[in-house]
Amino acid sequence: MVGESADISAELERLRTLVNHHNHQYHALDAPTISDAEFDKMFRELKTLEEQYPDLITDDSPTQRVGTEPLSSFSQIVHELPMLSLDNAFDEDDVRDFERRVMNRLQTEDTIEFACEPKIDGVAVSLLYEDGKLVRGATRGDGTTGEDITTNVRTIKSIPLELIGKGYPARLEVRGEVYFPRSAFARMNELAASKGERVFATPRNTAAGSLRQLDSRMTASRGLSMFCYSVGLVEGSDLPEKHSQILERLKSWGMRINPLIQVKPGARGCSEYYMDIQSRRESLDYDIDGVVYKVDRLDQQQSLGMLTRTPRWAIAHKFAPAEGWTVLRDVEFQVGRTGAVTPVARLEPVNIGGVTISNASLHNMDEIARLELLVGDTVLIQRAGDVIPKIISVDRKKRPDDAREIKLPAECPVCGSEINRVEDEVIFRCSAGLACSAQRKESIWHFSSRLAMDIDGLGKKLIDQLVEASLVENPADLYQLTEEQLLPLERMAPKSVDNLLTALENSKETTLEKFIYALGIQETGESTARGLAAHFGDLPPLRAATREELEFIPDIGPIVAAKIYSFLHQESNSKVIDDLIARGVHWEPVATDRLANELNGQTWVLTGTLSTLTRNEAKARLQSLGARVSGSVSAKTDCVVAGSAAGSKLVKAEKLGVEVIDEDLLISLLERYNA
Ligand code: IVH
DSSP states (O other): OOOSHHHHHHHHHHHHHHHHHHHIIIIISSOOSSOHHHHHHHHHHHHHHHHHOGGGOOTTOGGGTTOOSOOSSOOEEEOSSOOOOOOEEOSHHHHHHHHHHHHHHHTOOSOOEEEEEEEEOSEEEEEEEETTEEEEEEEOTTSSEEEBOHHHHTTOTTSOSBOOSSOOOSEEEEEEEEEOOHHHHHHHHHHHHHTTOOOOSOHHHHHHHHHTOSSHHHHHHHOOEEEEEEEEEEESSOOOSBHHHHHHHHHHTTOOOOTTOEEEEHHHHHHHHHHHHHHHGGGSSSOEEEEEEEESBHHHHHHHOBOSSSBTTEEEEEOOOEEEEEEEEEEEEEEOTTOBEEEEEEEEEEEETTEEEEEEEOOSHHHHHHHTOOBTOEEEEEEOTTSOOEEEEEEGGGOOTTOBOOOOOSBOTTTOOBEEEOTTOSOEEETTGGGSHHHHHHHHHHHHSTTTTOOTTOOHHHHHHHHHTTSOSSHHHHTTOOHHHHTTSTTOOHHHHHHHHHHHHHHTEEOHHHHHHHTTOTTOOHHHHHHHHHHHSSHHHHHHOOHHHHHTSTTOOHHHHHHHHHHHHSHHHHHHHHHHHHTTOEEOOOOOGGGOSTTTTOEEEEESBOSSSOHHHHHHHHHHTTOEEESSOOTTOOEEEEOBTOOHHHHHHHHHTOEEEOHHHHHHHHHHTTO
């Protein structure tokens, strides 16, 4: 019998060590040595004892992995060493080229040893251990700056809160990929579907969303896992000389390492590995989108060095998108949020890469014409990552005699209004706007989606009911719903009504970027919304902006600018925005000083070959500082960056007296402003 407090502490410590040990066996090594029931019993014992002595609960007790009170926002962290990305190889030639580049740079003809690893399709995370204790978890962010997600990573059971064994460095940063196990993902979606709630699209996106939950209790409920694949910062002691040995070492300290990692000789060995992993792909409990080859010797990695964002010593060999043949049974027309009437292919169900596909996107009527597609045709379907499957070709030889033409309906299939083709667009739209119930439903669905206002519990079926009962005509109406209106609806028990009203209340606190995105302006996706928020900082300046000012924002051209302008100036939209704000939707204005640099508003031109940046990368980084990047030099150009072999644009710039700089100067400028 434990009587004294010292005895209780010792007993708690014993139970914690035991629970941690079995957690590690189960979650990190995938090798449990006791049954789930035995584990549960042990865990409950610990929990009960802690409940009796709450003062003795420690932060790193395994019972504390359930999450904590929600944060109001994530703080930013700057990675002490940047988190790099990987260059891609798409076929064996690319892999051989990679091997050649490596051997040439190392000036060796000896076979290079490569550590070969599955490329986990998840979210990169950095974990910092100080004196063996997990002190910080961070997202990759843009590679330089990420978000502090410590409270969330602490809920992931395959991440040790404390390292085991000995000899670990005093400060050790471990990097890896957090992912949503396929089995847990399927279970969660089944549950959501059975409750008529939104199902999640892909494990990867859901893992990313789960990691960025301000409420870590939500993260805890998701059952995420992690594989570690490298170290970042290491201080206080040395690590072995090979990457593969470092991974072994990490494993001995309790980190979860992918069991399929192997060291292989040369490009030939890598290709063998690729085939092997590809053949096992579907049997894994996690998504992979390729394999990664890393030069195993660290001294060789060191001499190879890196380019701006990718190391020269590693490459990702991507899997080809999965494809399969099936028959097009029918084409139906759906009406989207902006009234676009889009054809959707209904297919004879076919298994492609482990997923049953019965629908595919057809984009628009021009696409149907381009494919010369008829109903009844045998079609090739491609499924790449998390995008909607698409039809890529037709087997004309298999066309049946009764194959039938695909015709655009004469009127909106939902509300019967006229359908118009907008000038210069390939899209046909229902002309009824929010008077069309399909558009109303879709715009409310979009408004409430995760990346927009994130209103939990507002599923498609409920939106259907709200619109059909005329309880909600526009997003602002959502914030006037009452218990009395919701209770009589199908599947709405007092508890779910209460949850929905709370979710609506919580959603009122948002960010400008999410709010702009939620409005559902045509052509204004997440990244445009982000650009608008970063540029204007708050809604009033955006509402006051002219078309020209909008066009000045990176990635916004005249067409998009016109759409945004006319949306914001349409009376009914203005009223919805005013109502939303009057009903309590609010956000913190964004500081726009990122754009307080001399490049903001300037026009730049890139010409010639750049050696350390790709042209797209240079363009994106310039744009992030507010500069426009144009394809041609004129008197309005502020600056031309001339790489090697620059030709006529350079001549023209010199003639016009436009400032010309070289790549080094560009890079130092970009670095000065952290672009
Ligand atoms: S190594 C310098 N190894 O792929 C090396 N990355 O496309 C940086 N990833 O940002 C990463 N599995 O998020 C590495 N076994 C693996 C990986 C892996 C997945 C992700 C990682 C990285 C991205 C690059």
